Amino acid sequence: MRSSDYSRAPRWESFVVLAWATASAVLVGNVFQQALPQPVQAFGPALVPHLSRRCDLIQRRVSSDLEDVDVDVDNDAILGSNNIPRRLRIQGRGIPTRKDPIQPLDSMTYESDLIKTWEQDPSRQKGFDWEIEKLRRYFAGLRMRDDGVWVRQPSFFDFLVSKSRSDPGNAPRPVGLVDVVKLVLTNSLTSVGLGPALGMAAVPNAVIQKYEGSFFSFIKGVLGGDLQTLAGGPLFLLLNKYFEVYGPIFNLSFGPKSFLVVSDPVMARHVLRETSPDQYCKGMLAEILDPIMGKGLIPADPATWKVRRRAIVPSFHKRWLNRMITLFAERAEILADDLQPKSAKGQVVDMEERFCSVTLDIIGKAVFNYDFGSVTDESPIIKAVYRVLREAEHRSSSFIPYWNLPYADQWMGGQVEFRKDMTMLDDILADLINKAVSTRREASIEELEKRENEDDPSLLRFLVGMRGEDLSSMVLRDDLMTMLIAGHETTAAMLTWTLFELSRGDPGLLKEVQAEVRTVLKGKERPDYDDIVAMKKLRYSLIEALRLYPEPPLLIRRARTEDNLPAGSSDLKSGVKVLRGTDMFISTWNLHRSPDLWENPEVFDPTRWDRPFNNAGIPGWSGYNPDKVSGLYPSENAADFAFLPFGGGQRKCVGDQFAMMEATVTMALMIKKYDFDFAIPAEDVGMKTGATIHTMNGLMMRARQVNENEPVQSAEGYWEMQHLKRGLNANGRPYTTEEEAVWQTSERLSHKKEEEKPNGEGGCPMHKM
């Protein structure tokens, strides 16, 4: 066909040729985009210059036809470039819900960058390239909303949009099929003894192959994808058994799939702190949590995480945290009041459920100023939240992604319900976000920190007010949903296990913690920050519960680059080569209960946090040093990564201070007003796991109201005695001089004898009996 024939060509033909030309151009651009420098990427469509004259001619005709498409929009309200024609505009503003077919463009993608590149320099919005770009956007369903936000509607030409993440610097690419194939091959060769030839370390292999349950339960486990059933119980307990057999690093294999299980502080420090967050991502955790948390901070890929972490951290500022203390106290008081009639009647209360309710109410108010009212009420929304949480937990302990089966949300009972629950929660969230956006007052971070926001001190209000914050995309919704989930059951579990351990342990310890609480809060209506600091024995009890019951008991990572783990306490002196794509579990459960890292690791002993601990047998580990405790709890740094209550490194929990304050205030108000007795034997409480560790049968207790102004019948001396009997001074440190040792020991012990004398003045009545 001669070029002059085009003037006579039928219109549909020119349309097809144009679409083909545009598609090939953009496809070429998209395929090679990662390999090309940014300016070249931005001109993807122009990568086929020989087509330009033809396309120009056809395009002029087609685009003039398209101008006639009538889209009713308020042109005055449109922000940004005036060069965007009406056909590329669409009505609407605000944040849609997940189920809406029209979604804002993900601001972290290459596509978004490409649009920004065009917008940054309006002088470039002319000529052939610009016309092609406009057409590409039209066919790809890209539209600009009234508020200037680019959205995407479903389109047959969806492939014209590049969804890949933009590359911040030299970030490694996500793991792909080739990496997985290479990994499986290497694993297979290593398992037949060829590992050393491939440079792989001789990491022991733990193969789950002996199933001890019934055939029926096995089939049920396989069909339901339930890893716990197949592992014969909570996975972290199985990993603990293997830890005892194979040591601090081993491979856990299920057929061709394997996980590297790390239980060594030096290796954990390397992965969490000494590598960049680009090097290890959340891997399968991100895949599992995607339908619930989307690109929220916990599962976020490294590129999204960098941007969102920077936005979220300032919202947890000191003034806000102080303000939250009042919220914690208000909500704990509601819980205490609710316990009163049950206490009077001697009724049994499931304290685990009560702690879940109070933490849900707190996080709802703190994150988006929403009152779930779950301590006193039951509602379909609360039930939906719990069902979603259970589903998230089930997914995170499954190895078959049953939720991805075709149309699973149409025919699988649990998935149908899950879809409905998510829709309900999404609608509520979208409504809250849109309300906050519509009353937005933009300001700098410093200004926002000073702002009072009496009626609504929520994180949502802060984030929406942040100048320059991208409010268009789903990431805000994803982050809020993530914090709702992350900040709720974790704190509830910490409270549950603290009450459990304090109640079943030495009564002297509980009495001492209660005495501290009642002394610090004496005559005060509500605790403040200084009181939280002063209640050290309580804080250390809470953190000790997190040592024994870490939430979550496993941290999940996937290597995005090849790496070499240090040897740590293993025998693999050259370290361990980690291939790109390797899935890894860092077992916090094993770290926290390792006899090499703790004295009497299985014992609940909050006093341990006063005493240093070291083990020269672990090269590169500097032990636990109480002098390094600087905040509200002994952190991962004080224990050199043997203790990871809130993770470590750059992806450490953003809510650690919030959680510690919340738990201290809630527990303080509980044990100030009540004594608790087990309603079932402590050993029947049991343990099961999902993302967090729950009790098997609830924490069934009876609360006895006490006179909070009466001093606790003292067990004074329990805490100090734990140090003294180990030959340390009253603060848990070694004596500096011999004189001090002699003086302190005789002084303390004679004081103790005085207390123990029958009818001795000031003696402990408990010991008088």
Ligand code: HEM
């Ligand atoms: C006792 C309570 C809590 C515990 C034990 C806990 C534990 C953790 C742990 C271990 C991580 C690191 C996960 C990893 O490295 O894979 C984490 C991350 C996170 N937590 Fe918490 N958390 C608690 C409370 C909270 C609260 C109250 C919030 C929010 C209000 C919160 C929000 C987050 C977020 C957003 C992350 C992801 C941080 C990032 O990747 O940058 N957490 N948490």
